[in-house]
Amino acid sequence: MAFLSTLTPFVAAVLCVVIVLFLRSRNRAQSSATAGSSKEPTVESDVTVKSRPWVDQDLQDDTDILKSDDDDWAESSDEEDLPHVSYTPQRYPEDTMLERSQSFYTLMNQRRSVRFISPDPVPREVIANVIRTAGTSPSGAHTEPWMFVVVSDPDTKSKIRLIVEEEEEVNYRQRMGDKWVNDLARFRANWIKEYLDVAPYLLLVFKQTSGILPNGKKKTHYYNEISVSISCGILLTALQNVGLVTVTSTPLNCGPKLRLLLKRPANEKLLMLLPVGYPSPGATVPDLKRKPLEDIMVHI
């Protein structure tokens, strides 16, 4: 007991240090949690962010958008110095507009995600035009933060398939371990991606999270993920317009490996992988329906 008594001041000192450290780490966790939830207290978020009171958390990705130039994408300071030119596009009569809107909807409504892709070759210039079209997308501060890597080389396609399937297998196995034990065979079907070998083209879409300014400094590309996703939407319409099919995929965890394989710089991150070609003769799609207009639109 005497031994313990002599230790007491030491124990008390340690206790104080530990309490201080604990409270500090707790405070930090709390301030993060507050920053993450202050705008929307009713929504749970697993992502904690540093405090940025005036940046909408809805719009954050892994890019720091603290100093976002503007909400209005094309009004960058670069652009303010540009001369303005008059813009007078074609104006259609109302019945033509109605007709055009209807027939474009009909064409786009036939688009489906297709996993059965024919090895038939597709003219290279068609793919080039499709990517030119995707490049007309708007982007935050007109940064055009996209890079489309078109792969037709069989060897590279095989390597891509290997990387994607390997990661997919890990994904599925880990998910099973986490969540439920299930028929392995069912999942195996999911991580085999034959089309990655078969499709005449793989389009790997990278988002450029930053660029280089003329003065050599790094320039953050705000909203790069949203911008590149919009350009992918335009790309999908361009593919559908020429009768080509694809399936929108976002390979988990493969980004860094595929980036290195394709020798892309570190400021580019893989956002999507799209195999492109004609549908194979026996192609099937799940018999799913789309939401009716009243479920996706309200008019005020």
Add this chain to the structure above:
Amino acid sequence: MAFLSTLTPFVAAVLCVVIVLFLRSRNRAQSSATAGSSKEPTVESDVTVKSRPWVDQDLQDDTDILKSDDDDWAESSDEEDLPHVSYTPQRYPEDTMLERSQSFYTLMNQRRSVRFISPDPVPREVIANVIRTAGTSPSGAHTEPWMFVVVSDPDTKSKIRLIVEEEEEVNYRQRMGDKWVNDLARFRANWIKEYLDVAPYLLLVFKQTSGILPNGKKKTHYYNEISVSISCGILLTALQNVGLVTVTSTPLNCGPKLRLLLKRPANEKLLMLLPVGYPSPGATVPDLKRKPLEDIMVHI
């Protein structure tokens, strides 16, 4: 000293509890940091996330994608139970494809972000078809996580303008305080958004971060931001196809206020605000250029 001695067991017990709590909180912080940086040690990230070893950090938004069903968007478990139907879309001859790809590119390349919008009325059914077309977008696990709020009511448009301009002014002023002192008038021009009052329609695009399962449980919508952005890309092509203009904007911080104004539920977050109409007669656009194909595409 005797008093302290009798306290020692109590102090030791408290010490143990505190140490355990402290170590637990420290462990959690460490595993977050590891998860946030393990894939790309060279890239700085301000966002720390819980440990998710197999989820690509490139693809994280504020939605928890821990249990993402798949990378291949339409292969949700729901869909696996769906019967498959054959898919035989129209196949065009190669010269037709080339011609179609060229003329679609020409049309889309005429699209510009336009801030000078005519108050002329636009047929409602055209807007409905444009939104139907946006609704054909692919989405993670076919969740269709979008809601398009079409506002033509003048009073609501005024309220939207007020909310957006108020927040914009705060954004600009704070940015100035943060970064540099500059001509106030230059920025004022940026936070005045006349088109919000003038355009016949405002389209407010919401992403649904989650939905409700038939059993009443919450269902996370994986990749909802990417999905909705893709659908916005399709929407832009549909607008361009009928000769209407818009400007892609992502109003900072206005999301919650606008959501409440429009009476949208808490699982919906504002992603974009698009004023839509004909360009006004004197409309101008900055004389900017797009990157040439060789700067956005590589072929392997």
